[in-house]
Amino acid sequence: MKIKGDLWLFNPHCELSILKEQQHYTPPKMIKKVQNDLSVLLAWLVGDGDSVLIEKQVVNKAWKELLHSVVGIDFKFVTSKEVKESKIAFNAVKSWGKSPSLVSDFHFLPPKYQQFYEWNRQLKDVFHRQFGYNILTYIIDNEVNRAISSTRIGKFCLDYQEVVNEIENVFIKNSFGVIMKLPYSSSGRGILVLKRNEITPSVQKWIESALNQQGSVLVEPLLEKEFDFSLLFKKHNNTIEFLGGSSFLAGLTGQYYGSGLNTFRSYFSDLEWESIMKIITLIKTKLKDEKRLEGHFGIDALVFKGANGERFIHPCVEINPRYTMGHVTLGLQKAVPLHKKAEWRIVTKHEVTDFVAFQKEMEQKHPLSIHLNKVQSGFLPLVDVNLVQNYYAYLLVEDEEI
């Protein structure tokens, strides 16, 4: 029996499985596609000797070698079949996020590993929007400069009439719009945006169905967003480490499109940066004794424009108590010189019809240059183009310096 490092699983369906509280959870097809195509991104999170679980065994050798040369550590891609048949032993088992369905996700492992993915029912509360909302109100109570005021944050409503009244209230104060969120939501689901104060029959149905399923709805003013960013942390017992931040591109309801590298600080003025530092300290203070939260987590935040055009910080739109694409961004940042302008993107089949042709074209246009385990410039595919169907990811490092 060969002893390896840790085994890693990319389970982007963790939130959906938590909501359903099902051990044998079958993710929707669209989430399954994300999992199959983007599992290899975990290569940017793993440690020396670790293995990343993937669906198909035949990863292109040249691409894998290229990836190894920039990740800078020894890791492997393995399939569940391979793990089972070769009886590979691991030190520990890790996942993108904890969830009740890890039991079935890791069905191929012997029972001795169950200690690593046993589901604790109390964790469900950490994934509830109220948990992030409490962090937000704590930050606001501590009066951080340039942070959102308490009059501009949302309210949890428990019945239909309360939701309707709150929508009305928000529109009186904020004509830009209203955003309604379910306590548990992921992958663009469970979020409804209203730009007009009009409850159409379909909006009414949505609210009723939301209250029926999850018991409450968070009604918030829609903010005029300047940019999204996330603050990335790691918690071990009572110690929280701030790992870094990243600004990212996202759709209206949170679909992740990619992120810039090495430029996080430049998005903020000196005054705003002081506030960010204070927010980080407050987050650490608030969460250090929180026993239900352990491991990596990310806090999504944003900078928005107020009525007079001045900028404000919304310091906690939501907390993701798991690894996030922000953590992947920090991993990628290690492979790029600090002074180089770079970005990584996830693109879908709808943007790029032919991934193979796209890769060829980009490789010609932006030739790759690697020196001292870092991408000095050029285009690096972050996935094996022959194995992906719907999602493709790449890193592009420009010649230009910051």
Added chain:
Amino acid sequence: MKKYRLKLTTLEFRFLQSILIRLAEAYKNNLPDNIAHQILIELYESRFNVSVVDQNLEKTLVLNRSVVLAFHQFLNEIPLSGDADLLRNQLFNQFDVFLQS
């Protein structure tokens, strides 16, 4: 099997028409391997392949569950921004409610 009555304003109709045109164009030279895409291309050809839509016209489409599922999946995966993202959000949520009922 319960069917879904999708009421569309002119704007929503045009939005769906524009994203379905792009989908159909992507498969101009090859057949879709994705069943959801195949269903949507068929729908585009039968109901959306028209050049003129009256202003202020409400259109109602009666869709079966597989078409709603295909739309739900498709709307979730296309990258959009601004007003198009907003329209996507509204329609996606309508389908979401139906699929959960």
